[in-house]
Amino acid sequence: MTFDLNIPSQLMAALLPDLLLMGGAMILMLVAAWKPESDEHQRLVGQGAMALIVGTIGAVIYMMMRGVTGSPGGVIAVDGFRWLVDIVVLLGALGTIALAIEHNRRDGITHPESHVLVLFAAAGMMILAAGRDLMVIFLGIEIMSVAVYVLAGLNRRSARSAEASLKYFLLGAFATGFLLYGIALVYGATGQTQIENIGLAVQKHNLVNNPMMLIGIGLMLVGMGFKVAAVPFHMWAPDVYDGAPTPISAFMAATVKTAAFAAFFRIWYDAFYFAFQGWGLATWWLAVITMVVGNVIALSQKNIQRMLAYSSIVHTGYLLVAVTSSSSLASTAFTFYVLAYTLATFGAFAVVATLQGSETDAPIAEYDGLWHSRPWLAVAMSVYLLALLGFPVFGGVGFFAKWYVLQAAISSPAGLTSLAVILVLTSVISAGYYLQIVRVMFMKTRPEGVREPGPVGGLTRSVLVVTAVLILALGLFPSRLVEVAGSNGFKLYPYSAALDIGRPRLPQ
Amino acid sequence: MLAESLALSALLFTIGVVGVLTRRNAIIIFMCVELMLNAVNLSFVALSQLYGASGQVFVIFVMTVAAAEAAVGLAIIIAIFRHRQSVNLEDINLLKG
Numbered sequence: 001m002t003f004d005l006n007i008p009s010q011l012m013a014a015l016l017p018d019l020l021l022m023g024g025a026m027i028l029m030l031v032a033a034w035k036p037e038s039d040e041h042q043r044l045v046g047q048g049a050m051a052l053i054v055g056t057i058g059a060v061i062y063m064m065m066r067g068v069t070g071s072p073g074g075v076i077a078v079d080g081f082r083w084l085v086d087i088v089v090l091l092g093a094l095g096t097i098a099l100a101i102e103h104n105r106r107d108g109i110t111h112p113e114s115h116v117l118v119l120f121a122a123a124g125m126m127i128l129a130a131g132r133d134l135m136v137i138f139l140g141i142e143i144m145s146v147a148v149y150v151l152a153g154l155n156r157r158s159a160r161s162a163e164a165s166l167k168y169f170l171l172g173a174f175a176t177g178f179l180l181y182g183i184a185l186v187y188g189a190t191g192q193t194q195i196e197n198i199g200l201a202v203q204k205h206n207l208v209n210n211p212m213m214l215i216g217i218g219l220m221l222v223g224m225g226f227k228v229a230a231v232p233f234h235m236w237a238p239d240v241y242d243g244a245p246t247p248i249s250a251f252m253a254a255t256v257k258t259a260a261f262a263a264f265f266r267i268w269y270d271a272f273y274f275a276f277q278g279w280g281l282a283t284w285w286l287a288v289i290t291m292v293v294g295n296v297i298a299l300s301q302k303n304i305q306r307m308l309a310y311s312s313i314v315h316t317g318y319l320l321v322a323v324t325s326s327s328s329l330a331s332t333a334f335t336f337y338v339l340a341y342t343l344a345t346f347g348a349f350a351v352v353a354t355l356q357g358s359e360t361d362a363p364i365a366e367y368d369g370l371w372h373s374r375p376w377l378a379v380a381m382s383v384y385l386l387a388l389l390g391f392p393v394f395g396g397v398g399f400f401a402k403w404y405v406l407q408a409a410i411s412s413p414a415g416l417t418s419l420a421v422i423l424v425l426t427s428v429i430s431a432g433y434y435l436q437i438v439r440v441m442f443m444k445t446r447p448e449g450v451r452e453p454g455p456v457g458g459l460t461r462s463v464l465v466v467t468a469v470l471i472l473a474l475g476l477f478p479s480r481l482v483e484v485a486g487s488n489g490f491k492l493y494p495y496s497a498a499l500d501i502g503r504p505r506l507p508q
Numbered sequence: 509m510l511a512e513s514l515a516l517s518a519l520l521f522t523i524g525v526v527g528v529l530t531r532r533n534a535i536i537i538f539m540c541v542e543l544m545l546n547a548v549n550l551s552f553v554a555l556s557q558l559y560g561a562s563g564q565v566f567v568i569f570v571m572t573v574a575a576a577e578a579a580v581g582l583a584i585i586i587a588i589f590r591h592r593q594s595v596n597l598e599d600i601n602l603l604k605g
Contacts, residue, residue, distance in 0.1 A: 135562075135565070135566055135569060138566075138569065138570075138573075139569060139573070142573045142576070142577070146573075146576055146577060146580050149580055149581075149584065150580060150583075150584075153584055153587055156587060159588075159591040159592065159602055160602050160603060162584070162587045162588045162590075162591050163588060163591075163600050163602050163603055164603060165584050165587070165588075166534060166584050166585065166587075166588045166600065167600075167603070169580070169581050169584050170528075170534065170537055170538065170541070170581075173538070173541045173577055173581065174528050174541055174544075176541075176545070176577075177521070177524065177525075177541055177544035177545055177548065180544075180545065180548045180570065181521055181544070181547070181548045181551070183548075183566075184517075184548050184551040184552050184555065184563075184566075185551070187552070187555060187559070187562075187563060187566075188514070188551065188555045188558075191558065191559040192559075193562055193566065238603075239603040239604065240603075242603050243602070243603045
């Protein structure tokens with residue numbers, strides 16, 4: 001059925017999963033404040049939050065199955081792309097809370113609100129996935145970011161956590177300024193905030209060479225670049241992922257990035273599609289610099305959390321390839337990729353959280369000979385790292401994720417073969433640090449006196465098992481998932497199917 | 509008036525950016541960020557002369573968000589002050605590498 005988004009009751013119905021999550025989160029906030037802080041209460045609220053997320057995933061799947069659509073020109077999108085991103089985001093939030101319940105106990109964090117903040121951040125991300133008006137997208141980004149600023153500083157006894165929070169906050173607010181000024185200039189050039197209407201205005205008035213429009217797009221690119229941690233706007237990411245509690249690092253590395261990229265995609269493809277001549281070269285270079293610099297710096301990291309932070313920067317580069325491609329395959333590649341990346345990242349951070357002592361950093365040396373003391377952890381970690389690398393068979397779904405991004409790049413109307421080649425070459429560099437860890441885990445002997453990891457809690461174990469099994473299973477049977485991702489893709493600019501976006505001047 | 513307002517807004521925004529990049533005190537950096545946001549508000553209000561009320565609606569949202577951000581941001585700055593007895597970014601250097 002089609003919702004008429006100008007009627008409030010139908011708009012509410014189109015926002016059903018979002019409203020369910022927000023309403024439930026507010027009730028849980030009251031529950032969290034009901035009793036004094038204690039570990040049991042923290043656990044209880046965490047379980048309630050997980051149940052709420054599962055319910056919301058159910059609502060999203062229900063909406064997806066019914067195949068609902070929205071009236072054109074609405075402030076929110078009602079399409080398959082939104083539901084797929086919602087599911088990935090909610091799975092990420094579920095994993096975060098599962099890891100955080102046990103991590104909080106170990107670090108002595110007893111604030112039950114921490115889980116509610118994850119829900120609020122997830123609500124912001126769902127708005128980002130749905131937003132079809134720059135106003136709504138701005139609000140989504142802020143609802144998400146403000147909650148995540150607090151989450152980064154969750155461990156109040158830790159100076160590192162407070163520092164991560166401050167850095168993230170200052171740079172995040174700075175980035176918001178750029179994004180907002182970009183929005184203001186785009187509004188100035190087109191007179192619209194609804195992104196479809198912006199797209200129409202760009203097409204109608206041929207604003208490709210309008211300086212106000214181009215500066216606006218550039219400033220929005222800077223703001224988005226900060227949010228997704230693209231080089232050269234990535235300086236905060238390693239520090240913040242290192243200092244924040246580990247489950248929150250996973251949340252920031254995977255889920256925040258997914259949501260920010262979803263909005264990035266929608267704005268760039270719906271609003272700025274016709275201005276490709278203006279931004280194609282900029283995202284091309286952003287993708288190349290991000291892939292090259294991220295991979296090279298990751299090689300020299302001694303701390304596993306910082307290495308994973310640089311690895312997440314590298315994956316931003318791969319996703320930027322999909323953005324630059326402007327191909328009809330881009331959205332399929334994107335949804336497939338973020339699912340694979342979310343699974344692998346959560347698994348890897350779950351292993352890091354298990355092995356890490358509280359309030360210390362996590363040197364890679366602690367992984368020497370892990371196979372000899374904790375074989376299953378070593379095997380699971382190998383699966384995640386190979387999935388991040390995009391290794392065939394053993395890396396499961398990670399291989400196909402990269403495959404589809406490459407296909408999107410090659411099938412691009414802009415001719416991005418050079419970008420595809422750079423992607424493959426930088427992936428080879430990334431083998432240097434992913435396989436290094438696999439090597440030390442299996443080949444080295446366990447050194448004397450290294451701290452043995454404590455027992456793995458039940459929730460952490462289920463995160464490890466579910467992510468590893470899903471990576472391998474989806475890697476063996478990817479066709480169904482590709483079908484879902486393809487049929488629920490982003491309807492790439494329906495009113496521009498016949499349009500030739502022209503051969504942009506990209507380096508060949 | 510429109511051109512002058514947009515020029516003033518661009519100038520204020522630039523002052524904010526330069527302030528964020530050159531100052532080292534977290535509170536002053538935060539004030540510069542607020543200056544950037546208010547410069548954007550000026551642009552929106554000026555542009556809504558041309559395009560109607562949607563720019564002004566945006567300004568209300570930006571002000572609300574800026575207030576929420578200020579509440580969280582100042583709390584974070586207090587949290588770091590309790591650990592380091594300083595809000596100077598040069599003293600805040602545990603995380604690097």
